[in-house]
Amino acid sequence: MNDAAVEKGKNTRLFFHLKKWLEKAVLDYNMIEAGDRVLIGVSGGADSFALLDLLDSRMIFVPKFEFIAVNIDMGFDPEYRACRALEQYFQDHRYPYVIEKTDIGPLSHSDFNRKNPCFLCSRLRRKRIFEIADEKGCNKIAFAHHRDDIIETLLINLFYGREISTMMPNQSIFGGKLHIIRPLAYLREELVKKYARERQFPAVKNECPTSENSRRSYIKKLLNDLEKDNPDIRHNIYTALSHVKSDYLMSKPKK
Ligand code: SF4
Numbered sequence: 001m002n003d004a005a006v007e008k009g010k011n012t013r014l015f016f017h018l019k020k021w022l023e024k025a026v027l028d029y030n031m032i033e034a035g036d037r038v039l040i041g042v043s044g045g046a047d048s049f050a051l052l053d054l055l056d057s058r059m060i061f062v063p064k065f066e067f068i069a070v071n072i073d074m075g076f077d078p079e080y081r082a083c084r085a086l087e088q089y090f091q092d093h094r095y096p097y098v099i100e101k102t103d104i105g106p107l108s109h110s111d112f113n114r115k116n117p118c119f120l121c122s123r124l125r126r127k128r129i130f131e132i133a134d135e136k137g138c139n140k141i142a143f144a145h146h147r148d149d150i151i152e153t154l155l156i157n158l159f160y161g162r163e164i165s166t167m168m169p170n171q172s173i174f175g176g177k178l179h180i181i182r183p184l185a186y187l188r189e190e191l192v193k194k195y196a197r198e199r200q201f202p203a204v205k206n207e208c209p210t211s212e213n214s215r216r217s218y219i220k221k222l223l224n225d226l227e228k229d230n231p232d233i234r235h236n237i238y239t240a241l242s243h244v245k246s247d248y249l250m251s252k253p254k255k
Contacts (some may be wrong), residue, residue: 010057014195022054026062029169030142031181038181039138041129042069042097044082044204046196051144051184052095053199068136069097072125074105086203097130105208127161133178147253148189151237152219160215164249166241197199204208206232 010019026032038053042048052069069090073083083099090097107113108121133141145153145167154166169185172178184192211217226233 003050003134008209010053013183014198015189018050018187018195019054019057019059019192022183023059023061025169025186026059026181026183028203029181029185029201031142031170031179031183032062032065034065036063036065036140037136037138038065038067038140038142039129039136040067040069041144042086042143043144043206044071045144045206046085046201046203047144047189047192049089049186049199049201050192050195051142053201055142055183056093056095065140067096067142068138069095070129070132071097071099072128073099073101074103074125074208075101075103075107076105078207082204082207085204087169089202098136098217100128100132104128109209120218121208130174130178130221132205139177140179140181142181142183144184146184146187146189146192147238148220148234150182150185150241151234152216152223154237154241155217155219155223159219 021028032038038055040048040052041053055067071083071086073080080101083101087097087099090099102124104121104124108117109125113120129141133139150166157163159164166178168184169182173180215244224233230236
């Protein structure tokens, strides 16, 4: 880690609030153990910058670990402007990093896959991240999904996937060889975005043509509308995730 340089400017109330809850989530779900090598997914969005920045902070209770930042460029911009901005940021902070240029974006939007580009896109991107984790000897992959993403994913899976599930804060895959961790799991999107503005992370525009019309943006708008009548709706859904009454769910009828 890069203590002295990066701690500079990290002394606001918001920083301490977010770091406290990030540490709590990490400890509650045993996300990071001593000696871990964590591949941190940095898409260039505000949330991913916040994740990288917060993880590169002096932690009180989280054991020492190493990390590498990874960006998968989706190939939407032939001039790779986002890539260049990210590379500069990683170098300025002396972060170890991997930037991978791909054609996943255009491929996911090609004629044979018009119906649901996000499905193929996420699958291909995730596959490549798993491969990079393996190449770099990382046993954990940290994604910048926050509390609002977890709530929205529950509804996406319910509305479109016919199942009750969401993103887990610490998910074991490949028989425990790799873990996906979500250190922002307790943090509200609004505060993460506010922190990104406070820290003035370089804005990297999302060039994906689907980003404004995805299922996620539909669910986000829906929740915003419902919140006008029920301000607690997000909090209630999030709390319900730890309050599952399985006896009151339907089992499949026996044939
Ligand atoms: S919104 Fe665009 S970049 Fe994001 S998963 Fe969907 S297709 Fe991929």
